[in-house]
Amino acid sequence: MSKDNQLLEELTSREYEHGWNVALETDSAPKGLNEDIVRFISERKNEPEWMLEWRLKAFRLWSKMTEPKWPNVTYPAINYQDIIYYSAPKQSAKPKNLEDVDPELIKTFEKLGISLTEQKRLTGVAVDAVIDSVSVATTFKEKLGELGIIFCSFSEAVREHPELIKKYLGSVVPMSDNYFAALNSAVFSDGSFCYIPKGVRCPMELSTYFRINAANTGQFERTLIVAEEGSYVSYLEGCTAPMRDENQLHAAVVEIYAMKDAHVKYSTVQNWYPGDKEGKGGIYNFVTKRALCAGDNSKVSWTQVETGSAITWKYPSCVLKGDNSSGEFYSVAVTNNMQQADTGTKMIHIGKNTKSRIVSKGISAGKSQNSYRGQVHIMKRAEGSRNFSQCDSLLMGDQCGAHTFPYIDVENSTSKVEHEATTSKIGEDQIFYCQQRGIDEESAVALIVNGYAKEVLNQLPMEFAVEAQKLLALTLEGSVG
Amino acid sequence: MLSIKNLQARIGDKQILNGINLDVKPGEVHAIMGPNGSGKSTLASVLAGREEFEVTGGEVVYNGKDLLEFSPEDRAREGVFLAFQYPVEIPGVSTINFMKTAVNQIRKYRGQETLDAVSFLGLMKEKMKLVEIDQSLLNRSLNEGFSGGEKKRNEIFQMAMLEPKLSILDETDSGLDIDALKIVASGVNKLRNSNNATIVVTHYQRLLEYIVPDFVHVLYKGKIVKSGGKELALELEAKGYDWIKDEVAVA
Ligand SMILES: Nc1ncnc2c1ncn2[C@@H]1O[C@H](COP(=O)(O)OP(=O)(O)OP(=O)(O)O)[C@@H](O)[C@H]1O
Numbered sequence A: 001m002s003k004d005n006q007l008l009e010e011l012t013s014r015e016y017e018h019g020w021n022v023a024l025e026t027d028s029a030p031k032g033l034n035e036d037i038v039r040f041i042s043e044r045k046n047e048p049e050w051m052l053e054w055r056l057k058a059f060r061l062w063s064k065m066t067e068p069k070w071p072n073v074t075y076p077a078i079n080y081q082d083i084i085y086y087s088a089p090k091q092s093a094k095p096k097n098l099e100d101v102d103p104e105l106i107k108t109f110e111k112l113g114i115s116l117t118e119q120k121r122l123t124g125v126a127v128d129a130v131i132d133s134v135s136v137a138t139t140f141k142e143k144l145g146e147l148g149i150i151f152c153s154f155s156e157a158v159r160e161h162p163e164l165i166k167k168y169l170g171s172v173v174p175m176s177d178n179y180f181a182a183l184n185s186a187v188f189s190d191g192s193f194c195y196i197p198k199g200v201r202c203p204m205e206l207s208t209y210f211r212i213n214a215a216n217t218g219q220f221e222r223t224l225i226v227a228e229e230g231s232y233v234s235y236l237e238g239c240t241a242p243m244r245d246e247n248q249l250h251a252a253v254v255e256i257y258a259m260k261d262a263h264v265k266y267s268t269v270q271n272w273y274p275g276d277k278e279g280k281g282g283i284y285n286f287v288t289k290r291a292l293c294a295g296d297n298s299k300v301s302w303t304q305v306e307t308g309s310a311i312t313w314k315y316p317s318c319v320l321k322g323d324n325s326s327g328e329f330y331s332v333a334v335t336n337n338m339q340q341a342d343t344g345t346k347m348i349h350i351g352k353n354t355k356s357r358i359v360s361k362g363i364s365a366g367k368s369q370n371s372y373r374g375q376v377h378i379m380k381r382a383e384g385s386r387n388f389s390q391c392d393s394l395l396m397g398d399q400c401g402a403h404t405f406p407y408i409d410v411e412n413s414t415s416k417v418e419h420e421a422t423t424s425k426i427g428e429d430q431i432f433y434c435q436q437r438g439i440d441e442e443s444a445v446a447l448i449v450n451g452y453a454k455e456v457l458n459q460l461p462m463e464f465a466v467e468a469q470k471l472l473a474l475t476l477e478g479s480v481g
Numbered sequence B: 001m002l003s004i005k006n007l008q009a010r011i012g013d014k015q016i017l018n019g020i021n022l023d024v025k026p027g028e029v030h031a032i033m034g035p036n037g038s039g040k041s042t043l044a045s046v047l048a049g050r051e052e053f054e055v056t057g058g059e060v061v062y063n064g065k066d067l068l069e070f071s072p073e074d075r076a077r078e079g080v081f082l083a084f085q086y087p088v089e090i091p092g093v094s095t096i097n098f099m100k101t102a103v104n105q106i107r108k109y110r111g112q113e114t115l116d117a118v119s120f121l122g123l124m125k126e127k128m129k130l131v132e133i134d135q136s137l138l139n140r141s142l143n144e145g146f147s148g149g150e151k152k153r154n155e156i157f158q159m160a161m162l163e164p165k166l167s168i169l170d171e172t173d174s175g176l177d178i179d180a181l182k183i184v185a186s187g188v189n190k191l192r193n194s195n196n197a198t199i200v201v202t203h204y205q206r207l208l209e210y211i212v213p214d215f216v217h218v219l220y221k222g223k224i225v226k227s228g229g230k231e232l233a234l235e236l237e238a239k240g241y242d243w244i245k246d247e248v249a250v251a
C-alpha cells in the first residue's frame, strides 16, 4: 500500500526521464543491410562459421519476405537501408570485472537507475546490460555458476556454449517465423542467454537492461532461456532509449524453452522513447516473444508493462505442447499522445489438459490507439483444456481508440474457453471523489489507473512494480484536464 | 466559519441554485431539508468545487477566504469534507490505500510531515473504532460491491480520518439500518467540537434525533425558504412540504 504513495511522491520530474544520450565512443557498421553487413557483424563478434551461416540463411529469407500489414498501426515506410545495424561502445579490451568497464558506461547505468555495483548485489538481482548492441557486463556470474546456471551475453554463449545455442537457437521462434524475426536472426547483435539446469531454482531475479544510445541505430537483441526439467527462474527485462527526433527500430526476439515441470516467469517493463506529443520520433518496437512449454506440467508466465515506444507490435505467446502445461499472459499497455500499440498474446494448446490465462489491461489517452490482439487455439488433441481471457480497456478523453481483436478456435468439445471484455472511462466522478479527499488530479489518475492495472502489477517482482507504477503515471502525464 | 451570500449556480442551461444565504459558525450543526430535486446535493457539490456546476452569482467565504477560488482538492485540504450521497467506486484501490494518499497529500499541503505506514495504521485503528468499521471492508476496493449502508459508513470513516472543519453529510442516513444509523450518528457526534461545523442534508427527522441540529433550513427550488430550530424538522415530518410550498406561492 505504500507503493502508490512512493510513486506519487516520486512524480516530480514529468518529462521522459531517460532522454539523454551519453557521449560514448562507438564502433559502428556503415548504414544499410546486405550480406557484407551480416558478415561484418559476425566478424566483429568473432563468431564461428556456423553462426555466420545461420545469419546468412536468415538474411536471405528476410530479403524475400514482406513487412506484415495486418497490425492496427500506421507509420511511414521504414527504409531498412538507412539504419545502422551494428554499433558497439568502444572499449580497448574486454572488461574482466566492473572496475575495467568504461566509467562513462557505468554512469549511463547509474542514470538508468541500474547499478552494476554493490547496491544491486544487495537487492539480489543479477544484471546483464545491453547498450546499443553489445552486452556490457554480467554481474553475479560466479555465484550463479556454482549452481550450474549460465547467465551471460549472447555473444559469449555462442563462443562458450555452442552446443546449447546450436540446439535451441531458433527452436521456439524459427528464423522464418515472421519478417522481424528473420531480420533479427540475420543481424542480432547481442542479448542474453540463460540456462537453468535440472532441478535448480534460480535464487535471484535475473535481469537484462537494454538501451539504444547511438543515433540511427537499430537494436536487435536476442534472448534465449532454457529451463531444464524441474527448474525455476524469474527473468526481468527493462529498456530505455534517449529522446531523438527520428524513429528508431527495435526488433528483438525472445525464446523460452521449458522442459518438464519447469517454471519460467518473464517480466518486461518497456519504456522505449515514445516520441513527442506531436508524434515526432520514438521507437518502433517490433518484437517476437514466444515460449515453448515442451515438457509436461511446465509453466510460463509473461508479464508486461508497456508504456513506451511510438509503435508496439508484440505478442508474447505460449505453445503449450506438454500435457498439463500452462501459460499466462498479464499485460498493461498504456498509450498516450500519438502512440500506437497492437499487442496481445497467442496461446496454442497442443497437449492435453493445458491451461492458459490472459489478463490484458489497455489504457488509452490523448490521440493514441491501443489494440488488444489475442489468439486462443485449442487443438483437437488438447482435450480438457481451458482458457480464461479478460480484456479490459480504459479510455481517457474521447480522441483515443481502444480495440479488441480476439481470435478463438476450439477444435474439441471437452475444452472450455471463457472470454470477458470491458471498456470503461475514467469518470469525472471518480476524479472528483479523489479531489474531494484532498488528492490532486494527476495523483487521482495515477491512483485510479494503478488500481485498474493492479492484477497485472501484482505479478511483477516488488521493485519492478514500483517502477512500473511510476511509469504508468508518467506516461499519462497531462492526459486529463 | 462559512458565509454563503446569494449563491446562484447552474448546470448547462438549467439554473438550480437561486440565491442561497446561509451562515454557519464553529460548533454548529445545520440541517438542510427539502423535497427531491430542490438543489441540496447541488449546493453540496458547489461548495466542494464540482466544476460541472457553474457559479453564476454570489459568494462563499470560508474562514475568511473566498472558497470559490480554491480547487476542489485545496478545499478538502482547507478542511471541507463532503460525505457523498452516492459514493463512487474505485476498483483496485483499497480504502486504506486511498486514505493514505489523501491523508498525506493533505498533510503536505499543511506543511506537516507525511505519516509513515506505522503511524498511519495507528491513526486508522483509532478511527475504525470510532465508527465501528471492520478492517476487512477497508482492505477491499473502495466502495466496490459495498452495500448501501457500508458505503455510508465508509464515508464517515473517511471523515473521521481527515478531521475536517466543515463537514457536509449528504443523506448519509439513507440506506442505514437503525443500528448503523446510531453508530454513524454517534461517530459524527464524537467528532464534533467547538471548532468544527456540520451541515446535514436529510429527508428524515430520525437522524436529527441523534445528531441534534442547531438550525433547520428548508431548501425549495434552489432557495432557502424557511429556517428554524430543531422543531421545524418535526413539523415537516408531520405535515410534509405542501404548506411551505403554499407559503412560497403566496409570497
Ligand atoms: N448533472 C446534471 N445535469 C442536469 N440536471 C442536473 C444535474 N445534476 C442535478 N440536476 C438537476 O438539478 C436539480 C437539483 O438536483 P439535486 O441533486 O441538487 O437535488 P436534491 O435536492 O439533492 O434532491 P434529492 O433529495 O433527490 O437528493 C434536479 O432537478 C436535478 O435533476
Ligand SMILES: [Mg+2]
Binding pocket: B040, B041, B042, B085, B170, B171
Ligand atoms: Mg441529493
